[in-house]
Amino acid sequence: MFSYNFRYELKLLLRSKWIQLLSIILLLLFGFSGYNGKEKVAKRKADIVAAKNEVKENDEMMLRLLDSIEKGMEVSASRWTIPTNPMVVGNYNPRVAAMEPQSMAFIATGQADLFTHYVKPKVTGDDFALNFTEMTSPVQLLFGSFDLSFVIIYLLPLIIIAFSYNVLSSEKESGSLRLLASQPIRIQNWVLQKLSLRFFWLSVLVIIALLITLSILGITWFSTFISFLILIGFILTYMLFWFAFAFLVNLGAGNSAKNAISLLGLWVLFVLLVPSTLNQLSTTLYPMPSRTLMINEMRGLKAEVAKKQDKILDNFLRDHPEYAINDTTQTRGFYHRYMASQQLVKEELKPVFMAYENQLQKQQAWVERLKWVSPAITIQESLNKMAGTSTGDYEHFRKQVVVFAETWRSFLTPFLYNNQNFTQNNYHDLPQFEFQPKSVTEQPKILGILLFIALSLFSIGFISSEKVKRKSMLKLL
Amino acid sequence: MTRKTFFKESKELFRDGRVRITMIIVALLMGVSIWISARQYQNINEQYKVAKTSERVIWDSQGEKNPHSAAHYGTYAFKPKYPLSLVDQGVDKYAGTSIFLEAHKRNEAQFSAASDQTGLARFGDLTPDFMLLFMMPLIIILLGYNSFTKENEMGTLTLLKSQGISSWKWVLGKWAALFLPILILTTALFMVAGLILSNLKDFGVFDWSSLLWMYLIYTTYYIIFVNLILFISAKTKKSGISLVVSLSLWILSCLAIPKAASNIAEERYPYPTRQEFAANVLKDKKQGLDGHNPWSKEAKLLKENVLAEHGVDSLHKLPFNFDAYRMQKGEEHEAEIYFKHYNYLKDQFAKQSKVYKGMAVFSPYLPTRFMSMAIAHTDYGTHWDFSDAAENYRIATQKFLNDDFAENSAYGNWGYRADANFWKQLPAFKYSPPKLDTILSQNFSNLSILSYWLIGSFALLLFIKKM
Numbered sequence: 001m002f003s004y005n006f007r008y009e010l011k012l013l014l015r016s017k018w019i020q021l022l023s024i025i026l027l028l029l030f031g032f033s034g035y036n037g038k039e040k041v042a043k044r045k046a047d048i049v050a051a052k053n054e055v056k057e058n059d060e061m062m063l064r065l066l067d068s069i070e071k072g073m074e075v076s077a078s079r080w081t082i083p084t085n086p087m088v089v090g091n092y093n094p095r096v097a098a099m100e101p102q103s104m105a106f107i108a109t110g111q112a113d114l115f116t117h118y119v120k121p122k123v124t125g126d127d128f129a130l131n132f133t134e135m136t137s138p139v140q141l142l143f144g145s146f147d148l149s150f151v152i153i154y155l156l157p158l159i160i161i162a163f164s165y166n167v168l169s170s171e172k173e174s175g176s177l178r179l180l181a182s183q184p185i186r187i188q189n190w191v192l193q194k195l196s197l198r199f200f201w202l203s204v205l206v207i208i209a210l211l212i213t214l215s216i217l218g219i220t221w222f223s224t225f226i227s228f229l230i231l232i233g234f235i236l237t238y239m240l241f242w243f244a245f246a247f248l249v250n251l252g253a254g255n256s257a258k259n260a261i262s263l264l265g266l267w268v269l270f271v272l273l274v275p276s277t278l279n280q281l282s283t284t285l286y287p288m289p290s291r292t293l294m295i296n297e298m299r300g301l302k303a304e305v306a307k308k309q310d311k312i313l314d315n316f317l318r319d320h321p322e323y324a325i326n327d328t329t330q331t332r333g334f335y336h337r338y339m340a341s342q343q344l345v346k347e348e349l350k351p352v353f354m355a356y357e358n359q360l361q362k363q364q365a366w367v368e369r370l371k372w373v374s375p376a377i378t379i380q381e382s383l384n385k386m387a388g389t390s391t392g393d394y395e396h397f398r399k400q401v402v403v404f405a406e407t408w409r410s411f412l413t414p415f416l417y418n419n420q421n422f423t424q425n426n427y428h429d430l431p432q433f434e435f436q437p438k439s440v441t442e443q444p445k446i447l448g449i450l451l452f453i454a455l456s457l458f459s460i461g462f463i464s465s466e467k468v469k470r471k472s473m474l475k476l477l
Numbered sequence: 478m479t480r481k482t483f484f485k486e487s488k489e490l491f492r493d494g495r496v497r498i499t500m501i502i503v504a505l506l507m508g509v510s511i512w513i514s515a516r517q518y519q520n521i522n523e524q525y526k527v528a529k530t531s532e533r534v535i536w537d538s539q540g541e542k543n544p545h546s547a548a549h550y551g552t553y554a555f556k557p558k559y560p561l562s563l564v565d566q567g568v569d570k571y572a573g574t575s576i577f578l579e580a581h582k583r584n585e586a587q588f589s590a591a592s593d594q595t596g597l598a599r600f601g602d603l604t605p606d607f608m609l610l611f612m613m614p615l616i617i618i619l620l621g622y623n624s625f626t627k628e629n630e631m632g633t634l635t636l637l638k639s640q641g642i643s644s645w646k647w648v649l650g651k652w653a654a655l656f657l658p659i660l661i662l663t664t665a666l667f668m669v670a671g672l673i674l675s676n677l678k679d680f681g682v683f684d685w686s687s688l689l690w691m692y693l694i695y696t697t698y699y700i701i702f703v704n705l706i707l708f709i710s711a712k713t714k715k716s717g718i719s720l721v722v723s724l725s726l727w728i729l730s731c732l733a734i735p736k737a738a739s740n741i742a743e744e745r746y747p748y749p750t751r752q753e754f755a756a757n758v759l760k761d762k763k764q765g766l767d768g769h770n771p772w773s774k775e776a777k778l779l780k781e782n783v784l785a786e787h788g789v790d791s792l793h794k795l796p797f798n799f800d801a802y803r804m805q806k807g808e809e810h811e812a813e814i815y816f817k818h819y820n821y822l823k824d825q826f827a828k829q830s831k832v833y834k835g836m837a838v839f840s841p842y843l844p845t846r847f848m849s850m851a852i853a854h855t856d857y858g859t860h861w862d863f864s865d866a867a868e869n870y871r872i873a874t875q876k877f878l879n880d881d882f883a884e885n886s887a888y889g890n891w892g893y894r895a896d897a898n899f900w901k902q903l904p905a906f907k908y909s910p911p912k913l914d915t916i917l918s919q920n921f922s923n924l925s926i927l928s929y930w931l932i933g934s935f936a937l938l939l940f941i942k943k944m
Contacts, residue, residue: 036740047750054756111596114571116751131585133592135751137826138571139833139857140743141591144599146736154732162721169717256717257623261495264724268615273506275600276607280513283594291588292528292555292575299535303550356593363595377597384596391596 002193009197019201022159026209029155033148034213037106040145044105044117048098051118055096059427062093066424086415086422087335089430090123090408097121097404097433099397102388103224107231108149108380110389113141115397121405123412124338132398149383152235153376154271156206157242161263163202164246166256167194173256188465191250192458199243203236210235227386230443234382237450241375244457251465274374278367286362289355297352305345309337316340320417335416339409357395364391378450385440396438407431482642482650487657490620499619500658503612507666510605514563515673521558528555528575537901541894544878545804551579552874554867554906556586559854560674560683564667564691565606567855570598576864578871580878581808583815585751586864605670609695610846611731613659614702618723621655621706623716625941630716648941652707659699667692687913691852697931698845704934711941730840738836738843742829748822761814767807779806792888800889801882808875815868823861834922841930844923851920854910858919866908877903 013019062083068075069084083089098118105112116134144150168191171177180190210232249262305312313336371377384390411431415422490496536552554576562569573586591598601607628634637647667688674683706723713719749757765775783799784790792799837843850856886893917924 032737036744039744043747047753051752111599114592118750118752120752131587131751133573133587133589133751135585135748135754135822136571137742137748137829137857138568138589138860139826139829140739141571142568143735143739146733146740150732150736154728158724158728162725165721166717256715257720260717260720261619264720272601272611273603275597276603279594279597279600280603282597284513288590288593290524290528291593292524295553295575296528296531296535299532299553303535303539306550360593360595367595367597377600380600381596391594 005190005193006197009194010201013198013201018163019205022163022202022205023209025159026205027212029151030148030209030213031216033146033151034106034217034219036145037109037147038217038219040109040112040147041101041105044101044112048096048100048118051096051098051120055093055120058093062089063424063427066422066427070424084421084423086412086420087123087339089422090412094120094122095404095408095430095433097401097435099394099435102386102437104227104231105387105389106219107147108383108387108389109145109147110149110384110387111391111394112387112389113145115394119401121401121408123409124342132394132401149380149387152238152383153380156235156239157267157271160202160239160242160246161260161267164195164198164243164250165260165263167191167198167246168250169254169256169259188251188462191247192462195243195247195250199239202239206235206239207232230447231383231386233447234379234386234450237447237454238375238379240451240454241457244454244461247458248461251461270374271376275377275380278370278373278377282363282366285366286359288359294352294356298349301348302345305341305348309341312344313337313340316343317417339413339416360391360395364395372449372453375450375453378446382443382446385438386443388437393438397435400435401433404431404433479646479650479653482647483653483657486624486651486654490654490658496620499616500662503608503616503662506603506612507605507608510603510608511563511666511669511673514566514604518558518560518563519677525555525557528553533905536903538897539900540897543891543893544882544895544899545580545801547895547900548580548875548878551577552906553577554863554870554908556860556863557908559910560677561687561691561853562855563605563674564609564670564688565849565853565855566602566604567606567850567853568857568860569855570602572857572860576867578867578874580875581811583812583819583868583871586860605666606849609663609666610698610842610849613663613695613699614727614731616662617655617659617699617702618706618720618727620658621703622710622720622723624651624655624707625711626713626716626719629714644942645939648707648711648938652703652938655707656700656703659703660696663692663695663699667695684913687852690913690917691849694845694848694852694927697927698841701841701927701930701934704938708934708937708941731842734836734840735843735846738833741836742832745832746825746828748825754818754822758814758818761817762811765807765810765814776803779803795888797883798886798888798890798893799883800891801879801886805876805879805883808872808879812868812872812875819864819868826857826861834926837923837926841927841934844926844930847923848920848927851916851923852913858916859910862911863908867906870906874903 065075065077065083069082075082081088081092083093096118097120101117113136114134115132119132166173168177168187171180180187183190245263245266249259249266252259252262254262313332317340367377367381371381381390385392408431411429412422414420415426532553532555539547539550542550556572556574556576558569570590573589575588576586577584601611623630628637671685671688674688675685677683705726709723709726710719713722748754767773767776780792780799780803783795783802784792787795789795795802833843833847847856851858881895881899882893885895911919
């Protein structure tokens with residue numbers, strides 16, 4: 001019976017032009033979204049390279065200047081841009097702290113359009129003044145991006161719904177159900193076989209379309225084979241979910257239109273309503289403290305600190321006697337006072353700013369727990385993490401930058417307090433930023449759980465229809 | 478006959494359990510979303526008031542200080558929230574809310590709400606605009622997908638053919654039956670919104686005509702959907718297929734096309750990255766007059782010109798402090814540079830807008846969205862307007878401070894301190910958003926695209942025949 005079903009189904013799908021139509025649609029969708037993803041990644045890489053080149057140029061200029069000065073020559077630069085001053089190096093020759101794209105970055109834009117991928121922390125200014133948001137038109141942020149993850153999360157389920165809403169009901173409506181009832185196969189087995197075959201064919205088409213798209217776009221998927229397999233795993237499991245819903249709805253034995261409405265209702269619920277409600281709840285449960293009020297607080301503190309700069313410097317030097325010992329000149333200027341008070345501002349403001357990160361982490365943890373409520377959220381989170389563009393990834397980057405900014409500062413401040421010149425020899429010791437991507441480990445676990453839920457849905461359908469078999473069969477006929 | 482069709486269709490819809498449940502759910506969600514938005518609106522406005530007054534107190538109580546130190550110390554401009562944001566939040570979530578106004582630098586608005594939220598925020602919020610723009614068209618689809626197909630499926634088409642009803646009367650009856658519940662729902666919603674808004678404490682900025690325009694825009698949007706769904710229903714044979722086609726139309730116009738448009742717009746007319754932008758500005762600044770650098774070529778040129786103009790041979794003989802004068806000239810030069818670079822951004826966005834308008838041919842959602850945001854003062858245009866106003870205020874503030882410095886101190890006197898009461902003389906920053914008629918004339922193209930859609934979709938209905 002299965003082999004007969006297999007052949008019949010294939011014939012049906014080919015003759016109704018379903019397979020042909022689907023191939024074209026999938027190729028178009030994957031092609032367009034893959035192209036968009038690739039362009040974004042290319043731009044991101046180019047931006048980072050350009051920034052690094054600019055730094056290189058500036059560095060060469062700085063080294064030339066240092067060289068001239070060390071040889072005792074006259075230089076034509078203004079007094080406060082001469083790089084023997086460590087603060088000049090720290091401000092005018094910052095390093096690029098860049099977040100290089102991951103190999104799978106093209107699959108999901110995630111938060112990539114919202115946040116910047118490189119910053120140049122300076123010695124002055126506070127870490128909190130580092131602006132991590134990107135300069136994007138808010139309209140673009142509002143509409144979002146047509147990326148692979150959009151196609152997978154939003155569009156693929158709709159294709160599945162269009163592909164499977166009337167598996168059983170069309171038989172009923174065309175009258176062939178009576179014929180089917182005389183066959184030696186149980187109705188739920190038959191629906192299951194039919195849906196499995198459709199799942200099989202759709203999976204084949206999706207994989208082929210994805211492979212074609214990636215090779216046309218020149219994305220080397222083979223080098224990241226494991227990630228690619230996991231991506232396929234996520235797509236297929238998500239598809240399986242929607243087939244499970246289709247199975248349940250089909251067994252409900254309504255007419256085609258009712259089935260379509262029920263499935264679409266599920267789509268609206270899981271893809272639109274549940275995520276937006278959860279988001280609303282997470283911001284209500286863990287509200288962000290007001291940023292405008294934070295500004296007030298920050299300003300008040302800075303004003304106070306500015307009034308007491310001299311005292312702050314004295315205290316700072318008392319805490320750091322090494323500076324007083326190493327330096328014979330004991331000259332103290334603007335930067336000495338500034339850096340010391342900046343240190344204080346930073347310490348005082350830390351709790352204020354940590355409140356934001358903490359609150360965001362709480363929201364994140366809450367979402368992490370509740371993501372299982374909707375497969376769309378689970379998949380979105382997983383794809384973003386895979387692409388390295390999730391909220392967590394950017395938080396990870398921010399933290400590394402803050403640490404690096406401190407390294408940068410603490411490399412240069414001893415020069416300042418020791419009143420020691422920055423020289424060519426020190427150039428090679430300048431700290432460099434190395435981005436460490438967040439490791440993703442729980443992918444197999446998520447896949448396993450999703451698969452388990454999807455299969456449970458199938459068995460629920462199987463068991464419940466077993467119980468009401470008699471009744472439903474009568475109703476169907 | 479039209480009336481009979483109308484009553485029959487309405488009765489059918491009313492008796493359908495699914496329709497009733499959906500309507501109840503939608504009404505409930507609408508209520509919740511309005512409640513949430515109203516609460517948010519009040520919260521944010523309270524914070525805005527507190528922030529604004531305490532920032533002013535901080536500014537006023539600087540004590541004796543050099544005016545240029547005060548210029549570096551700076552002040553903040555906070556973006557207010559407008560009453561109609563209750564109906565459409567627009568891009569507010571993605572645009573910053575406060576601009577730091579300091580010497581030598583034009584800053585961008587900081588702290589967008591979206592950057593303080595999880596990735597879930599990108600799915601959208603449960604706000605009235607989400608319900609109005611996404612859910613209502615879905616309701617129209619649910620109510621209307623089988624309007625014509627059911628006649629075929631139930632076999633009533635044969636009966637109908639024997640009746641002496643003309644096609645257009647029949648269509649009109651169905652149209653009215655589908656549109657009426659939508660109209661009632663929309664009207665009720667806008668009435669509630671109007672009542673809430675007019676009862677808010679700071680009613681000042683809210684006017685009923687804006688709300689009425691919004692109501693008209695949304696009603697037009699729904700009429701377009703009603704027409705399209707009826708057309709699809711008439712042209713397909715089976716209800717299931719009609720539903721799937723209608724839904725594809727919905728997802729195309731509300732989700733896929735806006736996203737695709739945003740990708741195309743970005744690819745064709747990209748914004749520079751924040752760092753690139755800053756680097757470009759810096760490059761231009763280096764070439765011109767720097768108020769802090771008296772040794773540059775430009776500064777020397779300025780000195781010669783000023784000396785010649787006043788017919789004196791030394792800066793000390795000038796009737797004002799030349800340091801402060803140069804500072805002001807430098808400020809003006811920098812302001813010009815920022816003007817140029819921000820204009821480039823605006824240009825890019827104007828070009829992007831054209832892409833959106835071009836894509837609006839395929840999606841009635843786009844012109845509706847842009848119109849609605851514009852009227853609610855939550856669009857990108859208003860944000861630009863606000864940031865321009867803040868910039869003008871910044872320039873005026875710099876002039877105010879530099880002038881005081883120049884007039885009340887002698888050349889070389891960097892130790893000059895302005896009186897502690899001086900800061901209070903700076904006028905407060907005031908911003909009022911563009912008026913309704915300005916918005917309407919600025920968005921004329923969106924309005925006309927929407928009317929083309931309206932006319933075009935009505936024209937489609939003419940093709941419906943009883944066959």
